[in-house]
Amino acid sequence: MRHVLEEAAIWQRDGVRFAMASVVHAWGSAPHPAGSSMLISDSGRVVGSVSGGCVEAAVCELAHDVLAGGPPARQRYGVSDDDAFSVGLTCGGTIDVFVREASGDVPAARVAADAAEGLPVALVTVLDGGVRPGAAMAVGLRGISGTLGAAELDRAAVHAAEGLLARGASGSVRVGGDQESGDPHCAPATELLVQSLAPLPRMLVFGAAEFARPLVAFGALLGYRVTVCDARPVFATKERFPEAHDVVVDWPHRWFDSQGERVDASTVVCVLTHDAKFDVPLLRTALRSPAGYIGALGSRRTHEDRLVRLREAGVTEDELARLRSPIGLDLGGRGPEEAALSIVAEIVALRRRGSGLPLTSLDGPVHAARRPLVGR
Numbered sequence: 001m002r003h004v005l006e007e008a009a010i011w012q013r014d015g016v017r018f019a020m021a022s023v024v025h026a027w028g029s030a031p032h033p034a035g036s037s038m039l040i041s042d043s044g045r046v047v048g049s050v051s052g053g054c055v056e057a058a059v060c061e062l063a064h065d066v067l068a069g070g071p072p073a074r075q076r077y078g079v080s081d082d083d084a085f086s087v088g089l090t091c092g093g094t095i096d097v098f099v100r101e102a103s104g105d106v107p108a109a110r111v112a113a114d115a116a117e118g119l120p121v122a123l124v125t126v127l128d129g130g131v132r133p134g135a136a137m138a139v140g141l142r143g144i145s146g147t148l149g150a151a152e153l154d155r156a157a158v159h160a161a162e163g164l165l166a167r168g169a170s171g172s173v174r175v176g177g178d179q180e181s182g183d184p185h186c187a188p189a190t191e192l193l194v195q196s197l198a199p200l201p202r203m204l205v206f207g208a209a210e211f212a213r214p215l216v217a218f219g220a221l222l223g224y225r226v227t228v229c230d231a232r233p234v235f236a237t238k239e240r241f242p243e244a245h246d247v248v249v250d251w252p253h254r255w256f257d258s259q260g261e262r263v264d265a266s267t268v269v270c271v272l273t274h275d276a277k278f279d280v281p282l283l284r285t286a287l288r289s290p291a292g293y294i295g296a297l298g299s300r301r302t303h304e305d306r307l308v309r310l311r312e313a314g315v316t317e318d319e320l321a322r323l324r325s326p327i328g329l330d331l332g333g334r335g336p337e338e339a340a341l342s343i344v345a346e347i348v349a350l351r352r353r354g355s356g357l358p359l360t361s362l363d364g365p366v367h368a369a370r371r372p373l374v375g376r
Helices: 004-012 056-067 106-114 153-165 212-221 251-260 276-286 300-310 335-351
Strands: 018-029 035-042 044-047 073-077 095-100 121-129 137-142 144-145 172-177 190-197 203-205 227-231 246-249 270-271 292-298
Touching: 004 018, 004 035, 004 044, 004 106, 018 172, 018 190, 035 056, 044 073, 056 073, 056 095, 095 121, 095 246, 106 121, 106 190, 121 153, 137 153, 153 172, 153 190, 203 251, 212 227, 212 270, 212 335, 227 251, 246 335, 251 276, 276 292, 276 300, 292 335, 300 335
Parallel strands: 203 227, 203 270, 227 246, 270 292
Antiparallel strands: 018 035, 018 095, 035 044, 073 095, 121 137, 121 190, 137 144, 172 190
16 A cells, blocks of 8 residues: 555646555455555556456456546445356455545545654545545545545544554445434444554664665565664675665664564564674573564574574573574575575564465465464
């Protein structure tokens, strides 16, 4: 959603006419969850995805109907016995998609700006009922932007959005409808789509070595806010790590201590310093923090030596049990790029509760719904 809304803000600024298609519901093996979106311009440009490619062509056709003057449209896509490969979701899932023209009253710029600053924000859209299907507003720490067409509906939408935004969740909700009460302030029965953009989870990479460069790039691609920290200014430079959001020159443990409550269960800590004078004080602090993933680079011999030093530094066995060292999954890789791939594979497997096993050895849906253990 972030890059989609950033592009939407640019298109609005440049006067491009376009539609936004968003997943309202997803069932089974649907590859993208509720809230996923794509943009379709009147000239045929496309940004984003709602299905990973299965039904995009059909969604584009629907979008062009909307841009030609049609009303906002909602369509369900699933496996079709007659035409599965041209329209259906061949993966076996089912999705509901809502398409509306994203005119200037859709506050894409506000949502994109808040998200870029790390502020939690939600885009709320009327799906059905209400005053104007397709109307949208932004809800976040800086208040609201836009309107759904009625003050009582705006109030109900803010309440619903705040509830989902607090959990970093996206999906459809129903509000209002208690007209029998006679309360003039009651919102009409309305279905809303709430698309939440919570602050990016953080990846903290300690040690500005060659192994860190592809890891930083992978982390940014996976949607982390990546910080590189190293006490050596000659290595910790923005030129060496252009994908990093922040590059810090400081002793790792001292900088980590300064982060306080910014370290939470969604935080990933990767220690690549491979030097006891950096590793031990940093890991002693990190293992006592709420960080969801803590891994350290090194051979098994380095790992055993590190454990001895950490125990001498007062780290308990329960704390040591949180350490993933040697870091990464066994992919049999060599070199910085393949090592980085093994690290992010372990992070994703933990975050999404994956087994790390080949899919060919498993049964059940490929995109099985699991509650994340690390992050959102």
